[in-house]
Amino acid sequence: MLRKSKRLWGDQAALKSSYDAVIIGGGLHGLAAAYFLARDHGIKNVAVIEKRFLGFGGSGRNTAIVRANQRTQQNVPLYKEALELWPILTKELDYNLMFFNCGNLNLMHSEAAMNTARMNVATAQFHGVESHLIDAKQCKELVPALNISKDITYPIFGAMYHPPGGILRHDAIVWGLAKGAAKHGVHLHQQTEVTGIGVENGKIVSVETDKGRIKTPRVLNAAGGYSAALSYQMLGIKLPISVLTIQAMVTQPLKPILDHVVSSGTYHAYANQTLKGEIATGAHMDAWPNYTTQTTAYYIKHQAEALSEMLPCLRGVKFMRHWGGLADMTPDMAPIMDGNNLIEGYYMDCGWGYFGFKSCAATGKYMAQFISSGNCPEMLKPFNLSRFEQNRLMGETAALVNYTPDN
Amino acid sequence: MALTLTCPVCGKRNGYEFRYGGEEKGPRPDEADLTPQAWCEYVHMNKCVAGIQKEWWCHKDGCGVWFTTHRNTTCNLEVDTPEAQS
Ligand SMILES: Cc1cc2nc3c(=O)[nH]c(=O)nc-3n(C[C@H](O)[C@H](O)[C@H](O)COP(=O)(O)OP(=O)(O)OC[C@H]3O[C@@H](n4cnc5c(N)ncnc54)[C@H](O)[C@@H]3O)c2cc1C
Ligand SMILES: [Zn+2]
Numbered sequence: 125m126l127r128k129s130k131r132l133w134g135d136q137a138a139l140k141s142s143y144d145a146v147i148i149g150g151g152l153h154g155l156a157a158a159y160f161l162a163r164d165h166g167i168k169n170v171a172v173i174e175k176r177f178l179g180f181g182g183s184g185r186n187t188a189i190v191r192a193n194q195r196t197q198q199n200v201p202l203y204k205e206a207l208e209l210w211p212i213l214t215k216e217l218d219y220n221l222m223f224f225n226c227g228n229l230n231l232m233h234s235e236a237a238m239n240t241a242r243m244n245v246a247t248a249q250f251h252g253v254e255s256h257l258i259d260a261k262q263c264k265e266l267v268p269a270l271n272i273s274k275d276i277t278y279p280i281f282g283a284m285y286h287p288p289g290g291i292l293r294h295d296a297i298v299w300g301l302a303k304g305a306a307k308h309g310v311h312l313h314q315q316t317e318v319t320g321i322g323v324e325n326g327k328i329v330s331v332e333t334d335k336g337r338i339k340t341p342r343v344l345n346a347a348g349g350y351s352a353a354l355s356y357q358m359l360g361i362k363l364p365i366s367v368l369t370i371q372a373m374v375t376q377p378l379k380p381i382l383d384h385v386v387s388s389g390t391y392h393a394y395a396n397q398t399l400k401g402e403i404a405t406g407a408h409m410d411a412w413p414n415y416t417t418q419t420t421a422y423y424i425k426h427q428a429e430a431l432s433e434m435l436p437c438l439r440g441v442k443f444m445r446h447w448g449g450l451a452d453m454t455p456d457m458a459p460i461m462d463g464n465n466l467i468e469g470y471y472m473d474c475g476w477g478y479f480g481f482k483s484c485a486a487t488g489k490y491m492a493q494f495i496s497s498g499n500c501p502e503m504l505k506p507f508n509l510s511r512f513e514q515n516r517l518m519g520e521t522a523a524l525v526n527y528t529p530d531n
Numbered sequence: 532m533a534l535t536l537t538c539p540v541c542g543k544r545n546g547y548e549f550r551y552g553g554e555e556k557g558p559r560p561d562e563a564d565l566t567p568q569a570w571c572e573y574v575h576m577n578k579c580v581a582g583i584q585k586e587w588w589c590h591k592d593g594c595g596v597w598f599t600t601h602r603n604t605t606c607n608l609e610v611d612t613p614e615a616q617s
Pocket of ligand 2: 538539540541542590593594595596
């Protein structure tokens with residue numbers, strides 16, 4: 125390299141032999157927890173251990189959609205706070221996160237779906253989140269490119285319209301949080317892999333890495349797609365998670381034509397136009413667990429078919445890039461945030477599936493509270509692991525997901 | 532993605548003809564004295580092995596048989612025995 129470039133988060137510090145907290149995973153959840161631990165709780169002697177590079181996992185591969193119109197009353201407040209944090213963090217981190225609150229349009233293709241949307245809208249409004257039910261004609265007024273003719277596979281009946289949602293540049297928030305965490309003294313160790321977790325008398329005592337042992341009383345498992353494998357392999361704790369490859373793609377850049385995030389569960393497709401002009405669109409999930417992150421021709425065909433019906437002006441547009449990432453899915457499509465109970469000092473923040481981008485900042489804030497005090501904040505209590513044993517699944521999905529044996 | 536599975540009845544077929552049926556977890560637990568923990572373990576909990584695992588499949592768009600096989604989850608290749616190298 126000719127130009128001497130400097131990392132936003134400074135040079136990598138030497139790995140110390142002890143830290144007050146070790147965070148496994150340099151994705152957004154790990155970085156956000158580290159940032160808030162150091163900034164708000166005076167726990168600055170923190171290491172984030174990342175086996176590849178910051179943002180290598182889902183955090184650098186997602187389609188960047190943010191919204192707060194989830195299905196259940198336990199989930200909405202957390203996502204609402206997350207959505208409200210973007211403008212604040214943009215200032216605080218002194219980094220342009222490219223938040224574009226263009227609004228989300230969640231299309232409905234039957235009367236039954238419209239009724240479900242009615243309930244969702246009521247839940248959102250109850251929690252002070254703006255959300256409306258609109259008909260097909262209003263959809264067309266908002267998004268002129270939309271095909272509302274009756275002559276397509278799944279005609280559009282209406283939509284759930286959520287004005288405050290939108291998109292945020294995913295790399296920017298990774299870099300911004302890394303910069304912020306480093307500023308408050310956090311050590312970010314890239315190319316360092318956690319290989320074991322030391323437990324003595326029911327307490328966390330250390331973390332093994334390929335660069336040496338670290339003594340620590342606190343560990344956060346924020347390893348994204350690898351969190352469940354790591355939990356079982358290193359601690360013998362099984363989680364109700366299935367890991368699936370999920371794909372997304374972008375088209376060639378176009379002039380501005382789409383100023384909303386448009387999604388359809390029935391077409392199994394969503395699309396938004398990035399600030400660079402590309403149509404970013406996803407997401408196909410493999411129907412069986414795997415860690416490959418491979419892409420498929422099968423999915424390109426599906427996406428081309430869905431988009432050319434929903435947004436016919438995209439016919440003939442070329443896909444430029446296509447990639448895959450991992451989604452750690454739980455049976456109720458809600459995450460698992462728990463800790464300091466099975467093993468003293470062990471915390472987990474995982475099971476974020478394909479929806480953990482939008483929540484990362486707020487989650488990090490509450491996980492930092494949890495880790496520093498040892499007590500679970502009210503906001504996170506519904507997301508405990510024991511809900512599965514108690515058969516109190518959270519209902520973020522209306523129908524059973526199809527990667528389990530029980531569908 | 533490329534996935535080929537070997538149905539015990541029909542032989543090697545395209546993976547999209549099959550439905551995944553979960554990690555092999557041994558027999559369904561006895562209902563007498565069944566605890567919520569044991570049931571949850573059987574129904575929900577997974578090892579999520581990044582490597583070779585024994586798992587269930589159904590030849591949904593074929594003969595309909597249920598069977599177990601070993602597959603390497605990091606490359607989607609079926610292997611003959613669990614001892615095979617990943
Ligand atoms: C294609 C795609 C589209 C998506 N779209 C959206 C979206 O539009 N909106 C949304 O909200 N969410 C979306 N998501 C989901 C979102 O990206 C994830 O939920 C989120 O990034 C999870 O963040 P994380 O920090 O928990 O995990 P990750 O970002 O995956 O970070 C985990 C890190 O841990 C590291 N690691 C693993 N094992 C070890 C080890 N042993 N030692 C050290 N480090 C280790 C990994 O290398 C990785 O960098 C999408 C995901 C994908 C794949
Ligand atoms: Zn068969």
